[in-house]
Amino acid sequence: MITMYSTTWCGYCRRLKSAFDREGVLYKEVNIEEDPEAAAFVMGVNGGNATVPTLQFEDGTALTNPSLAQVKAKLAA
Secondary structure (H helix, E strand, C coil), X not given: CEEEEECCCCHHHHHHHHHHHHHCCCEEEXXXXXXXXXXXXXXXXXXXXXXXXXXXXXCCCEEECCCHHHXXXXXHC
């Protein structure tokens, strides 16, 4: 399952969540404003920036602000 790190105010996060819901992509959402460890992870993979959405895959890799097509390609690989 994908972990999506997000915030409540992020428009890119809302758009990607809607696409996931429409396409049946399973994900768990973590709000980085409520979880300091999640915020630290996001900043660690994004050069110190709290950029969302950041996705973490089961293999430990991450994508930042990906398109639905990029996510589907990653899942298919």
